[in-house]
Amino acid sequence: KNEVEQSPQNLTAQEGEFITINCSYSVGISALHWLQQHPGGGIVSLFMLSSGKKKHGRLIATINIQEKHSSLHITASHPRDSAVYICAVRWYGSGGSNYKLTFGKGTLLTVNP
Amino acid sequence: NAGVTQTPKFQVLKTGQSMTLQCAQDMNHEYMSWYRQDPGMGLRLIHYSVGAGITDQGEVPNGYNVSRSTTEDFPLRLLSAAPSQTSVYFCASRGQRNYGYTFGSGTRLTVV
Numbered sequence: 001k002n003e004v005e006q007s008p009q010n011l012t013a014q015e016g017e018f019i020t021i022n023c024s025y026s027v028g029i030s031a032l033h034w035l036q037q038h039p040g041g042g043i044v045s046l047f048m049l050s051s052g053k054k055k056h057g058r059l060i061a062t063i064n065i066q067e068k069h070s071s072l073h074i075t076a077s078h079p080r081d082s083a084v085y086i087c088a089v090r091w092y093g094s095g096g097s098n099y100k101l102t103f104g105k106g107t108l109l110t111v112n113p
Numbered sequence: 114n115a116g117v118t119q120t121p122k123f124q125v126l127k128t129g130q131s132m133t134l135q136c137a138q139d140m141n142h143e144y145m146s147w148y149r150q151d152p153g154m155g156l157r158l159i160h161y162s163v164g165a166g167i168t169d170q171g172e173v174p175n176g177y178n179v180s181r182s183t184t185e186d187f188p189l190r191l192l193s194a195a196p197s198q199t200s201v202y203f204c205a206s207r208g209q210r211n212y213g214y215t216f217g218s219g220t221r222l223t224v225v
Contacts, residue, residue: 043216099144103155
């Protein structure tokens with residue numbers, strides 16, 4: 001069964017700390033997505049990766065295809081970064097299966113002032 | 114505003130009632146999908162569509178029906194609601210050339 005594992009499940013940090021959230025998957029993928037969900041809120045797409053590294057503001061996402069692993073980093077964390085961060089992958093396939101996502105269970109990040 | 118619109122935001126149903134969750138997008142996206150989100154679990158795919166007139170089952174399709182008569186709309190029907198269908202439901206879409214996904218704001222459904 002194709003699986004997506006995230007760690008840690010919960011993470012508490014002090015404002016200003018560097019944050020790392022990890023995502024591992026079981027077989028080859030066509031792309032990996034990082035998503036953000038604020039409490040009681042909708043889901044926002046942060047990054048889509050198929051190789052290398054992407055940066056947007058204080059957020060950095062990396063992926064290592066050989067190791068089947070991705071990380072989401074937050075530099076200089078702020079209380080407004082408090083949210084659930086979700087990793088999702090698109091497995092190799094064709095037609096409809098190439099659009100489908102498999103999600104990790106999410107990492108709940110709390111940044112205290 | 115461009116995006117995915119879900120209605121209603123909240124709904125309480127009695128066991129056995131039926132209802133339709135609406136999802137509409139104005140981005141001309143080919144792919145649309147419905148997910149449910151339950152505590153302690155990742156989002157799970159219920160049904161998806163790769164274009165008008167084409168639908169297929171996802172991971173947890175039982176108890177749900179969908180149709181895709183237009184590119185814009187992808188309603189999710191609960192035929193006979195059960196307490197196990199209490200969940201938060203998200204609709205998402207993606208274009209063929211746009212590899213990112215756009216999610217609706219969610220529908221919180223409680224079946225009593």
